[in-house]
Amino acid sequence: MRLTRRDAVRGGFTGAAVALLPIRLHAGVEEAVEAFTGGAAARTADLTLIAPEIAENGSSVTIELRCPGAEEILLIAPANPNPEVCNLRFGPLTGNHDATIRIRMAESQELVALARMPDGTFRRASAQVFVTVGACTG
Amino acid sequence: MQTIDATPRVRVPATASVGEIISIRTLLTHPMHSGQMTDANGDAIPRHIVNLFRCTFDGEPVLEMDLQTSFAANPYIEFTARVPRSGTFEFAWHDDNGDVYTAASRITAS
Numbered sequence: 001m002r003l004t005r006r007d008a009v010r011g012g013f014t015g016a017a018v019a020l021l022p023i024r025l026h027a028g029v030e031e032a033v034e035a036f037t038g039g040a041a042a043r044t045a046d047l048t049l050i051a052p053e054i055a056e057n058g059s060s061v062t063i064e065l066r067c068p069g070a071e072e073i074l075l076i077a078p079a080n081p082n083p084e085v086c087n088l089r090f091g092p093l094t095g096n097h098d099a100t101i102r103i104r105m106a107e108s109q110e111l112v113a114l115a116r117m118p119d120g121t122f123r124r125a126s127a128q129v130f131v132t133v134g135a136c137t138g
Numbered sequence: 139m140q141t142i143d144a145t146p147r148v149r150v151p152a153t154a155s156v157g158e159i160i161s162i163r164t165l166l167t168h169p170m171h172s173g174q175m176t177d178a179n180g181d182a183i184p185r186h187i188v189n190l191f192r193c194t195f196d197g198e199p200v201l202e203m204d205l206q207t208s209f210a211a212n213p214y215i216e217f218t219a220r221v222p223r224s225g226t227f228e229f230a231w232h233d234d235n236g237d238v239y240t241a242a243s244r245i246t247a248s
Contacts (some may be wrong), residue, residue, distance in 0.1 A: 060210045078209050081174055085208040091199025095159035095218025099201065102210040104172070134184075 023113035029078040029112065036074050036114050042124035047073070049113040049125040058105040058134040067115040067123060073099075079109035104135035144168045148229055150243035154221045158247070161192070163216045166231045166239060172207035188213050190232040196225040201208075221247050 033034050033042075050064035065088065075085040081113050094132040108131045149163040166188060174184025187207055193200040200219045219227065229241040
């Protein structure tokens, strides 16, 4: 097969569209992140997000969150119909600023967690989870 | 608005030393309808989830959580708490219908 200039242009556009797709699909995530951080940068440290690499049942995926000293943690599942999963606010009697929870995941995706520290800075962590059978909806 | 059979279950150690960090496990049986599913007739099942969970120790906050529709049915929450003295851990789940389900567990610290 001979590659014409037209083919090359078409291929280029398709490639660009595919490359942009995940960003467009999950545009709501950065909004949720910004609503939480107010646009401040979040360092990837201190915050631990433990999720299974493979989740066979998207209706119930066990997630562990921990961030020593944090005031609040937000968990986001970007590909769910409603990406925000939960906010954890720790009181003075918290033990290790942690929680283990079970969430719904509509499809395979990268979970994002954000933590707000008492000094007003933010932490970020993420974990890729492959979901075999997605939850009907989140 | 249908009623549901929501039963809270909590597991808190009966005793601890003062200042010890203990693990608490909680579970509420609740369907957590996300509002996006349909029943057998194809009618939408209205959203009905637990949207707030709160744990306190003699009124002092331990953990407060806002839950969204992405939270799994029968919300399971495990977390840690520091035991400052003997007292009672109180748990409350608030759902969309305005129902509040509560549980309490006493702990003796030595």
